[in-house]
Amino acid sequence: MKLEGGQISPGQIIFLVISFCLGPILLKSVALEAGHANWLAILLGLAGGLLIALLFTSLSIRFPGRTLVEFNEIIYGPLLGKVISLTYLFYFFLLPTLTLRLFGDYLTGLIFPQTPMVVIISLIVLVSASAVRNGIEVIARCSQVLLPITIILLFLAAIFSIPHMKFNRFFPIFEVPVAEFLRVSLFTSTFPFGQSIAFLMILAFIGIDSKKVKMARVSVMIGLIGVGLILNLLVLRNRGLLGATQFIEVYTSHQALGLIDVGGVLTRLEIVVTINFLSMGFIAISLLYYNTALGMAQILKLRTYLPLVLPIGILMICTSITQFENVFEYQHFSGDITPLFALPLQIGIPILSLIICKIRDLPKKE
Amino acid sequence: MEHRRKLFITLVLAITLLGSSCWDRRxxxxxxxxxxxxxxxxxxxxxxxxxxxxxxxxxxxxxxxxxxxxxxxxxxxxxxxxxxxxxxxxxxxxxxxxxxxxxxxxxxxxxxxxxxxxxxxxxxxxxxxxxxxxxxxxxxxxxxxxxxxxxxxxxxxxxxxxxxxxxxxxxxxxxxxxxxxxxxxxxxxxxxxxxxxxxxxxxxxxxxxxxxxxxxxxxxxxxxxxDYKEGRGLLWVLGEVESGIITVPCEKEGNIGLEIIRADAKITPAIIDNTLKVIINITEEGNLGEQECPIDLTAPEAWQSLERKQAEAIRQEVLAAVKKAQELNADVFGFGEAFHRKYKALWKEQLKNNWDEFFPDLEVEVLVEAKLRRTGTTTKPAVPE
Structure with missing residues (x-):
């Protein structure tokens, strides 16, 4: 039974991984709790993220052509496997609602103060729903178009911000206690790097050719390294432009690019941040949206996931609006709580799955 | 089917054109x-x-x-x-x-x-x-x-x-x-x-x-x-001087105006014998912009002494600014942050919260390296030989 007829190449996986991980984080500097060492925390987080990727790609290599939901049932049996898959699907469902909420808060907070948030969020969900209905190939091609634009804009913004930077703002580098630094690094490896575990649903569409499946693992790694580098470019740019004031900003990148002035002509570049965030966020939301719809269809053994797309979309809109009362709840939840339940899903269960596979010698040859 | 498609496109166009930015239109x-x-x-x-x-x-x-x-x-x-x-x-x-x-x-x-x-x-x-x-x-x-x-x-x-x-x-x-x-x-x-x-x-x-x-x-x-002099003293230390005229006196009467072309500065904090010290290195390049006195300044010795005068004038401006800032006990130069960058532990333990006690007595050394490059379109002043 195949719900998705599409096929993607390992090269497309690189594009997808980068756009997917960049999606929710382009607005803000990451790992600011590590103070001036946040770029180091990101590099350490990247190392952690690569380990997580090694872990979950060995599952996808063991079960080529099968999604997370399918091989969970093989490993844990039909009932427990479904429960575990549902936990994952809940995670995949929750992540895009956080991004949607960020969209809503950002656009209503800074650009459209009078517009109801539900309008903005619904519009984005509608576009994503259309992408999801068209399948994984379309999402992958979207990222192939949107990611180069984003990267070019990011580089241009970084170049234009050089005259406004002060070298002194980068020092002293290391000022936080080591324990705090490690905690921040660990959180960074779960988010944004570790969320690439969502690709357990996507890697199945590489096909069952074992060479391609192994290449897909390398693609995920390359993608994550790309994310780490782009993220470092981003936080160093923000640091160089804003200095200590970055610690009080809500939307760091937005505020930083607002300071750029190229000859009095090219000013107010914040809109670049909005464009980047919209395009990458669209990919990130679509991908997880797709995962949820497809996974749900596979659990329920439907012939197609299409009827699930709109209901899940409506649920996503409602959840993203009702889950938080204000900005602080959002920041507390996404910063302090999400990593705690992400860790078992990203590290614990994959390790357990691999151990069970070893013991039961799965997958059994037919 | 064709008909439905046309209807759909019309609907989408109508919504995007008419419905866009209903709220928050400015x-x-x-x-x-x-x-x-x-x-x-x-x-x-x-x-x-x-x-x-x-x-x-x-x-x-x-x-x-x-x-x-x-x-x-x-x-x-x-x-x-x-x-x-x-x-x-x-x-x-x-x-x-x-x-x-x-x-x-x-x-x-x-x-x-x-x-x-x-x-x-x-x-x-x-x-x-x-x-x-x-x-x-x-x-x-x-x-x-x-x-x-x-x-x-x-x-x-x-x-x-x-x-x-x-x-x-x-x-x-x-x-x-x-x-x-x-x-x-x-x-x-x-x-x-x-x-x-x-x-x-x-x-x-x-x-x-x-x-x-x-x-x-x-x-x-x-x-x-x-004031203006102290203001430029501040800008020298910050390395933000773009242009301007430094006036130095001639040997007998009149003044010489030296145009600033570019300048840069470096602040180096140091701890010598348990006292805090800041060394400010200023590099400057200038041109001979004007002279009121009828002296030939283009001879090597005269030129060098002019460079020295220029450096001294800059030093005086910086010192004036430092003195005023220390009187006001306001660290506009960012000396505290310079110590922060170099002496992290000391900063955290002592300087950060007690900077007001350290700053007024801070020893400041100003080193200026000033060059004069060109003389404009003429060499000697317009006097008969």
Whole structure:
């Protein structure tokens, strides 16, 4: 039974991984709790993220052509496997609602103060729903178009911000206690790097050719390294432009690019941040949206996931609006709580799955 | 099928064209664009007075002629306990919504600056509309009087002030700071903010304005001012001198003007025998710009002595600024942050919270390496051999 007829190449996986991980984080500097060492925390987080990727790609290599939901049932049996898959699907469902909420808060907070948030969020969900209905190939091609634009804009913004930077703002580098630094690094490896575990649903569409499946693992790694580098470019740019004031900003990148002035002509570049965030966020939301719809269809053994797309979309809109009362709840939840339940899903269960596979010698040859 | 598709496309087009930006649409003719914002203390001590200059587009003349008669801008005022309240009340007097996003200058009266600007400052950094790239200014006297001056070179006062500030580099004697720069310094535990001072010049019907110095803050309170010489001393240390004239005396009579071409500075903190010391290295390049005395300066010895005089003049300017800053106990140069970068542990244990005790007695050494490169279009002065 195949719900998705599409096929993607390992090269497309690189594009997808980068756009997917960049999606929710382009607005803000990451790992600011590590103070001036946040770029180091990101590099350490990247190392952690690569380990997580090694872990979950060995599952996808063991079960080529099968999604997370399918091989969970093989490993844990039909009932427990479904429960575990549902936990994952809940995670995949929750992540895009956080991004949607960020969209809503950002656009209503800074650009459209009078517009109801539900309008903005619904519009984005509608576009994503259309992408999801068209399948994984379309999402992958979207990222192939949107990611180069984003990267070019990011580089241009970084170049234009050089005259406004002060070298002194980068020092002293290391000022936080080591324990705090490690905690921040660990959180960074779960988010944004570790969320690439969502690709357990996507890697199945590489096909069952074992060479391609192994290449897909390398693609995920390359993608994550790309994310780490782009993220470092981003936080160093923000640091160089804003200095200590970055610690009080809500939307760091937005505020930083607002300071750029190229000859009095090219000013107010914040809109670049909005464009980047919209395009990458669209990919990130679509991908997880797709995962949820497809996974749900596979659990329920439907012939197609299409009827699930709109209901899940409506649920996503409602959840993203009702889950938080204000900005602080959002920041507390996404910063302090999400990593705690992400860790078992990203590290614990994959390790357990691999151990069970070893013991039961799965997958059994037919 | 074809029919349905056409219907669908028509529907999509109709929704996107008609439905776009129903909320938050901001039409240009419904906005009053603020070009200067002034904050004064109102007569009621609990209130402040906000003066905003808005453009009257119908009266602004365009390059191809046209434009109406009458003033190009209008000043409106309102009172409120906070700037935001005052800003919202501006609409009592204006039929259009005041739009702060293009405001180039934010002017505080000296009275407000001495009382502390942080309470009134927050609105301008928290609200998404006012830009952090606006210039910070302190007005001698009242900000409202300053904005009320009818400037001649540019009919819009705010834009005129912006131009004044942006051309300070020609003399480099006034230190200027944007809202963002001011904010960054406010957030430092030791570094003191500064901004330009502006005042009204002339009387009655012949008023104009001039930049008269640099206001020095301690935290958010203005504690003193730098005159032109000290202002350039500050800019030397910050490495922000763009151009200007250094005047040194001739041997007998008259002066020599040396034009600054480029300059840079480096601050090196050091701890020598348990005392804190700062070494400032300044490198400068200049040209012989003018001379009043009839002496040939192009001989190697004369040229070298001129370079030495130039270096000494720069040193004196820096020392004057350092002395004044130490008197005011306001670290405008960022020496504290320099120690922070180099001596992390010491900074955390002692300096961070007690910088006020260290700064006035800080030993400062100024090393200037000044070069003279060219003499302009002539060599010797115009005197017969």
């Amino acid at each position: 039409e240009l003719d419904d906005l009053a664009i603020a070009t200067a914002v002034g904050i004064d203390q109102a007569e009621d001590p609990n209130k402040l007075l906000m003066t905003v200059e808005i453009i009257l587009p119908q009266n602004v003349s365009t390059p191809g002629g046209g434009g109406g008669q009458g003033p190009a801008s209008l000043n409106i005022q309102s009172q409120g306990t906070t700037p935001f309240e005052a800003a919202k009340r501006l609409t009592f007097e204006s039929d259009k919504r005041i739009y702060f996003a293009h405001n180039p200058v934010l002017i505080f009266s000296e009275e407000m600056a001495k009382k502390g600007i942080l309470p009134a400052f927050d609105f301008f950094i928290r609200d998404p509309e006012p830009r952090r790239t606006a210039w910070m200014l302190v007005a001698e006297g009242k900000a409202q009087d300053l904005i009320n001056v009818q400037t001649i070179l540019d009919p819009i006062t705010g834009l005129y002030i912006e131009q004044l500030i942006e051309s300070t580099g020609a003399a480099s004697q006034i230190a200027t700071l944007m809202v963002q720069g001011f904010l960054e310094r406010l957030m430092s535990p030791t570094t003191a903010p500064y901004c330009s001072i502006i005042r009204i010049k002339g009387k009655e019907n012949n008023k104009s304005m001039e930049l008269s110095g640099t206001a020095i803050f301690k935290k958010d309170k203005m504690v003193g001012k730098f």
